[in-house]
Amino acid sequence: MHHRTxxxxxxxxxxxACSSDSTPSGxxxxxxxxxxxxxxxxxxxxxxxxxxxxxxxxxxxAGGAVCDSAKLVGKWAGSNxxxxxxxxxxxxASGTPNMASIDVTGTVQVxxxxxxxxxxxxxxxxLPEQVGEYGFTVSDTTLTFTLVSDACDGRRIPxxxxxxxxx
Numbered sequence: 001m002h003h004r005t006x007x008x009x010x011x012x013x014x015x016x017a018c019s020s021d022s023t024p025s026g027x028x029x030x031x032x033x034x035x036x037x038x039x040x041x042x043x044x045x046x047x048x049x050x051x052x053x054x055x056x057x058x059x060x061x062a063g064g065a066v067c068d069s070a071k072l073v074g075k076w077a078g079s080n081x082x083x084x085x086x087x088x089x090x091x092x093a094s095g096t097p098n099m100a101s102i103d104v105t106g107t108v109q110v111x112x113x114x115x116x117x118x119x120x121x122x123x124x125x126x127l128p129e130q131v132g133e134y135g136f137t138v139s140d141t142t143l144t145f146t147l148v149s150d151a152c153d154g155r156r157i158p159x160x161x162x163x164x165x166x167x
Contacts, residue, residue, distance in 0.1 A: 065137035065144065067113030072136070075099060076143050077167050081158035091117065093155075095124065098167070104155075113137070114148065117155065126152030134159065141166050 075084045083093040085108055093104040104122035108115060117132040119125035126132070132150035136143065144163040150156040 065139040065142060067135075067137055069110040071138040071140065072108070072110070072115070072143065075167050076164035078158055078161055078164045081161075081164075082167075083164070090120075093122075115145070117150075119152070119155070124154050126155055130155075132156065132159070 072085045073087050076082060077097045077099075080097060081093070081095060082097050082099045083091055084099060085091045089108045089110075091106050091108055092099070092102045093106070094101055095103050102122065103124045104119050104126075106117055106119040106121075106125070108117060110116075113135055115134050115136050117134070118128065119130070120128075130150070130152040132152060132155050133148040134150070135146040135148060137146075138144075142163045142165060145159045147156060147160050150159075
């Protein structure tokens with residue numbers, strides 16, 4: 001196989017992975033690898049599947065931020081809000097910057113650079129039909145949400161106030 005043919009195949013795999021519709025729980029490791037291959041081959045690549053566990057995204061933002069869903073897992077804090085995204089794609093949120101109390105729990109769905117947050121329980125939980133839809137970029141230390149749509153003030157306001165910092 002010629003070198004150019006190999007690169008073309010990698011780029012095509014990367015483009016295919018970017019066009020697939022998957023969620024983190026849906027086994028995106030193969031698509032993630034394809035996205036990584038496409039990005040390394042210099043092609044137009046995105047997250048390569050929502051799992052991102054294979055590690056790569058070609059969609060870089062400021063300061064090396066990408067929409068790599070694997071980097072979402074962890075504890076994040078803003079000025080008066082914090083949340084923890086767990087590896088089972090659930091989240092816990094707190095009205096304190098250090099997760100001192102759990103006020104809301106919910107589920108996370110990721111599709112490329114978009115995230116959907118659905119509250120399940122808690123004293124300040126939004127209504128189940130009020131799914132928050134956001135774009136996101138994430139680095140090793142910073143998570144930024146960009147509003148797509150969210151009718152719930154209690155979630156929308158803190159998530160769009162500014163970037164969250166990993167702690």
